[in-house]
Amino acid sequence: MSTPFRQFQAFHAIIQRGTVTAAAEHLGISQPAISNLLAQLERRTKLKLFERTRGRLVPTPEATVLFDEIDTVVRGLDHVNQAVFDLQNQKAGQLQVATNHALAFGFMPSEIAEFSKDRKNLTIAFQSQYSGKIQEWVTAGLFEIGICEMPVRQEGLTQQHFHFETLCALPADSDLARHETLTPRLLDGYPFIVMGTDHMVSRRLREAFHSEGARFRIRSHTDLFLNALNLVKQGLGAALIDPFTLRSDDRSGYVVRRFEPSILLDIVVVTATDRPLSAIGRQFLDQVVPRMAAMAVDDAARSRDPL
Template sequence: MSIRFRQLQAFHAIYETGTVTGAAALLGISQPGISNLLAQLERETRFRLFERVKGRLIPTPEAGVLYQEVDTVVRGLDHVSQAVVDLQNKQGGQLQVASQHALSFGFMPKLIARFAQTRPDMSISFQSQYSSKIQEWVMAGLFEIGICEMPLLYDAFEHHPLAVETLVAMHEDNPLARHEVLSPALMEGEPFIVMGPDHMTHRRTREAFHTAGVPWRTRIHTHLFKNKLSFVKEGMGVAMLDPFALDFDEGGGFVTRPFRPRIMMDLVVITSRARPLSALGQEFLALLLAELAPYAAAPEPTAG
């Protein structure tokens, strides 16, 4: 098998954009060139990578597996290319940060923008991804700083843990809003919008209802806190949401209440143990930790 990087790059671009046209624009080559590279890759792999549905290219299951392996490699080369451009332009350093999705829609963009105000020559590389991928990126040196969910999958990081308390978010007209604090007993039969069964908020909420002897009704499963909040606003159910999704939403239409027992979400800021942080990275890390500190949940009072 003789797979060339350009073929993988074309495949990655099609997977990301969903069309040959989008991939051609992204890579700056012709549409026939993209189609030819994809055809070459399919001949080398001996399986179809996309099915055409209503003008879009839908990845096959084999393409999904291949994408997971190709993604880090292609993005790594993008970082190399950007580094060359920065050196050519004599940029004043590059901030390299990756974050899990919950912080990426408001908290991180605002913090990075504030940090960049006094650094006009700084270039910025910011990506949001699932926590396992963020750990791979930081370990591989593609990003200096990562913010992800526990657990840590590798013993390769300097890390700064942060436990945040989630709140129950509900439509503003939900009758449960009359309570100051919610519990499994008060929420019996209420439809929940949840993350996948492996997510810590899913497991911990399920355990809280099980311990209380109350049936837990799940209605919608999704993969982003932002999606959960959107369904809440539509009155589709209630959701346990982190403060970042709630504090940086500007649409309104929902209210929040504390839940007991508390459902915690464990976050961690990571850097590579094998590589020292740049001076720019050190400055941003200090700011990031200071801004995250107010979100840390206070310890629960002890009895007696």
């Protein structure tokens, strides 16, 4: 014998809310409708579920046993209905985003916090990793959105490109801090902390020094812009730092100057070409992409301050 779920739901609401009136309000139906559902349930089950005592419905022992059995089911359906509502209003689901380390220390956590503020049921998968691994993750479907450095070496990725001007960080007590703009000639022989010799910023910086006939002196190699900045704070030398790392730092112990010629960091937002973005993913990119674009530079605006 099958029993329509609505009858169980009415019965559950009466016990949970205490009165037919409160149960009707909870389910959004009339009092006669909920009384009718209860009568149908008693006829179907051939059980007396309530006694009326002093104008109130008192559950019978049979009703107590039945309530315990259906409580999990009814609550489960309520959660399903809420999840459907949240998904329809982009307030639930999962945000899956992986970024390079530069964005992970301040920019991306701030964006995620703002995005999730009115989405209490949103779950978040957020990782920072090296760019090649991020591309592999998005291709494999482990993450929906990837933000990484160029080049893109994986097939099947949709790409949005951005270019960000790096700035030169110097120890606060450096004599070179008196200059508003630094050049390879001014920094001839000055110790540098670089992001590995093959990194695009290091390679472009080395080429800039070579073009002006200045000596490019490497004091230290590291794998993160944040590491390079911390070494600058300790007085080990200068470093070109991306705007995201500078924004998330307390700006103490060093000074920042523009470097000419401009050295750019190329960033790309990648998603899988063969999988549609979720509504949550689209909403998140609608928030983040314009803010990244506002910090980026183009050929007509290289002199704009990215900070």
